[in-house]
Amino acid sequence: MREGILLFPRPARRSPPALRLRVVGMGALALLIFQAACKREERGFRVQPPSASAAEGSRMTDFQPGPRTPESPVKNEYEDNAYALSEGKRLFQEYNCSGCHFNGGGGIGPALMDDEWLYGDKPENIFETIVEGRPNGMPSFRGKVPDYQVWQLVAYVRSLSGQVGSNAAPGRSDHMQTSSPEQSRPRESPKLSGKPR
Amino acid sequence: MQPSKSHIAKNIAVVLALFACASASCSRPIQSNAEVREVRLPSGLSGSNEPDDGQWLMPAKNYSSNRFSSLDQITVDNARDLKVAWTFSTGINRGHEAAPLVVNNTMYIVTPYPNILYALDLTKPGAPMKWKYEPKPSSAAQGVACCDVVNRGAAFYDGKIFYNTLDDHTVAVDAQSGKEVWNTQVGDINQGESMTMAPLVVKDKVLVGNSGGEFGVRGWLTALDASSGKIAWKAYSTGPDVDCLIGSNFKPFYEADQGKDLGVTTWPPDAWKIGGGGVWGWISYDPELNLIYYGTANPGPWNPDQRPGDNKWTCGIFARNPDNGEALWFYQWSPHDLHDYDGVNEQILIDLPIAGHTRKVLVRPERNGYVYVLDRTSGEVLSATPFAYITTSKGVDLKTGRLIYNPEKSASLGKVVREICPASPGAKDWQPSAFSPKTGLLYLPHNNLCQDAESVEANYIAGTPYVGMNVKMYAGPGGNRGVFSAWDPVAAKEVWSIKEDYPVWSGALVTTANVAFYGTMDGWFKAVNAVAGEPLWQFKCGSGIIGQPITYRGPDGKQYVAILSGVGGWSGAIVAGNLDPRDGGGALGFNNAMSDLPKNTVKGGMLYVFALP
Structure with missing residues (x-):
């Protein structure tokens, strides 16, 4: 939203044609951004998680x-939705995910902001990791967290390594900054080659 | 050591006696050094005043925990000739904090998770493996280990090796055969409990405690019968007096520790049930007073706003009767802890001349930055002197015994507090110091770290972290993150110090020949002159060192020095756990201070043993 307002041009008086074109272009761009921004702020009434x-x-x-058997990748709509991602960020704190993984750098649990994915980087893999647990210390949250919140967490976890759109990823933190905001993290190329712990 | 009944122990006793005779006849009379003062060890505590059998039966060497050896072949003059005698790979890549043991010409090593126990035959060239014992702890236990999956070592007693597994089992293994004698589960990972400490065995009782101050555990120390593994008593660190084994003989020195059920009343309702106070550090024992001494860890959560009150009996020290566990006194280093200053460091038992009188004291270099000298008969604080840069407190009031906090450095919800010194790992964490009765000095491996911190609301979910603090650590004044120093506990001042780039996270060792040893996190194992502090020798090991050096006499009569290399622990988690240095908050904020460590060392557990040619 704030990008849209900042970029919206003031009406120009008697502008040269080239500038007028540029203004129209910028207007269109601003409109696009504005729409994207609208989407960014969209509450999730129509967004259905898988x-x-x-x-x-x-x-x-x-x-x-x-x-190879054909893949049927799961699309997690929450990855394009700023509200769902910010909810994921809140839940990541409140369910104590951050107690082990911190802001993606890891500690007790592995880092989530790098390109190493021990148990898979796809949304469905991360969903299963949260629900089933994993043998090296990841607890199983089955029956503890509603499915839609797990998908919000999945979307947020993927934002830690730049896997979701930067227009939707959280841009700031309410707390002391210890790493770059999710929005400006470089997109890692996930590899299923995590070093053994 | 108590007289033991088994044949193995008798045989060992004979060997010990032989060694003792040999060392008595061979060793030169101790050279008196004009610059240093001899300090007597209390009677009944093994040390230089008693024959040293050349073995290493417990991580701290003896009940007084001084890590002092009377072996004297390696000297200030010849230490430069030390060479690798042999090595042994542990096959494990996590932080190696344990001390090897040497008993009856066998070396015993406990690894970090999965807690393998190796026995190596010192009578054969290259010390081949005699056997290995694998307890196969639950892999899920790694998820409740706050600060890497470390283990701080085993203890030998009555023909058995005792140690703890990460998933809360205490095991006894036959030292000869490697067969499990007993295996007792004493904690539960689903409650966030893990075990990392080395047991101390006193009068047929194996003393062990839990870790988990970052998981809202309720701390305890328990005594298991050495022959059966049955629990003899269990003393909690929080809760009603009856649970804490506080009865009519409890006579704490200071008023703040006197009263009924303070383990309940110094907490918000029920908060003591998840209030921390783990017992994951060191225990000492005075046979004459028949008292054990040990510290209690931080209260949970770290966020202090969620637990108004003094939070007894966390961040303090208990003196207990080992026979029944009953508490005799308690002193609280950090009442209502604000910065995760666990009170579990080593306490060294010595008799010191103080104000013209010889006092039975314990010396405690504490995480909050002070070296405390306590009267170990009463718990009275005789002195508390800063050994590091401190902003969080302004001293210790010797009238009330109370730490005087600096209110400017107190955390409060949502506020970022800068320049908190020492940082949460303290001026000194678990890494144990050594004390030489020869020089009268304490050899202190420690940290120089500060931090910024912000407390946030912590949610208690059993088995998950319960912290509520965002932390970002960095080097303290001067930029060096570690120090190895010599401290005079009588004069209460530093005698010399060596700055190290990384926190000195290894233990210390000192010998009667005035050689002190320690290791660095980038892999240097060092010998220094214990009197003057000048470097004598160093060797670059394969991985960073966070272990505890020991020295022993081999079957060939030569003096050896052994150290485990293998970086990790809280400070080295960034390497051991493949953490991402771009998140300074990782590893409870230690990532920020250690972001360059992955460039300077790699993982890998390896034992190094050194000797003169």
């Missing part, structure tokens, strides 16, 4: 014997 069963078809590895 169902929990959507994650059941996930694989933790790309390696398959014989011909």
Whole structure:
């Protein structure tokens, strides 16, 4: 929203054609940004998270014997929605995810802002990691967190390594800054090659 | 050591006696040094005044916890000739904080999780493995270990090796065969409990405590029967007096510690149930007074606004009767802890001349930045002197015993407080110091760290972190993050110090030949002159050092020095856990201070043993 307001040009009097064109261009751009900004602020009444069963078809590895079976990737709409991402950020604190993973740098648990994904980087993988738990200390949150909140957490976790759009990723923190905001993090190329812990 | 019944122990006793005779006849009379004063060790505590058998039966060497050896072959003059004698890979990549043990010509090493116990045969070339014991702890336990999956070592007693596993089992292993004698579960990872401390065995009792001050555990120390593994008593660090084994013989020196059920009344309702006070540090024992001494860790959560009150009995020290666990006195280093200043560091038991009288004292270099000298019969504070840069407090009131906090450095919800010194790992964390009766000096491996912190609301969910503090650490004044110093506990002043780039997270060792040893987090193992502090020798190990050096006499009569290399621990989590240095808040804020460590060392557990050619 604030980008839209800042960029909206003042009407120009008797502008040269080139400038007029530029103004029109900027106006269009501003409108686009404004719309994107609207989307950024959109509350999630119409945004449906994937169902929990959507994650059941996930694989933790790309390696398959014989011909590859077609993938059916899960699209988590929350990744494009600033409200859902900010909710994910809040829940990441409140469910104590941050107690182990901090702001993505890791500590008790592994880093989540880098390109190493021990148990898969896809939304469905992360959903399963949260719900099932993982053997090296990740607890199972099955039955503890509603599915839609897990998907909000999934979206936020992916924002830690720049996997979601920067127009929707959180741009600031309410707390002492210890790392760059999620919005300005470089997009890592996830690799299923995490070093053993 | 108590007289033991088993044949193995008898055999060992014979070997000990032989060694003692040999060392008595071979060793030169102790050279008196004009610059330093001899300090007597209390009677009944093994040290230089008693024959040293050349073994290493417990991490702190003896009940007085002085880490002092009377082996004298390696001297100030020849230490420069030290060479690697042999090495042993532990096969584990996490932080190696343990001290090796040497008993009956066998070396025992406990690794970090998965807590493998190796026995190495010192009578054969290259010290081949005799056996290994694998307790196979639950891998989920790694999720409740606040500060890397470390283990601080084992203890030998009556033919058995005792130690704790990360998933809260205390095990006894036959020292000869490597067979498990007993295995007792004493805690629960689902409550956030883990175990990292080294047991102390006193009068047929194996004393162990829990870790988990960052997970809202309720701290305790428990005594297990050495032969059966059955729990003899358990003393909680919070809650009603009956749970804390506080009874009619409890006579704390200061008024603040006197009263009924202070472990309940100094907390908001029920907060003591998740109030921390773990017992993950060091225990000492005075056989004459029949008292054990140990510290209690930080209260939970770190956010102090969620637990108004003094939060007894956290961040303090208990003196207890080891027979039944009953408390005799308590003193609180950091009442209502504000900065995670766990009170679990080592206490060294010595008799010191103070104001013209010989006093039975314990010396405690404490996380809050002061070296305390306490009368260990009563818990009275005789002195408390800063050994590091402190902004969080203004001293200790010797009338009330109370730490005088600096209100400007108190955390409050949503406020960022800058320049908190020392930082949460304290001026000195667990890394144990050594004391030489020969020089009268304490050898202090420690930190020079400050931090910015902001408290936030902590939610208690069992088995997950319960902290409520955002932290960002950095080097203290001068820019060096660590120091190795010599401290005179009588004059209460520093005698010399060596600045180190990284926190000195290894233990210290000192010998009667005035050689002190320690290691650095970038992998240097160092020998220094204990009198003057000048460097004598150093060797670059494969990975950073956070272990505890020991020295022993081999079957060939030669003096050896051993150290585990293998970086990790809280300070080295950035390497051991592949953490991302771009988040300074990672590892409870230690990432910010250690972001360059991955450039200077890598993981890998390896034992190094050194000797003269």
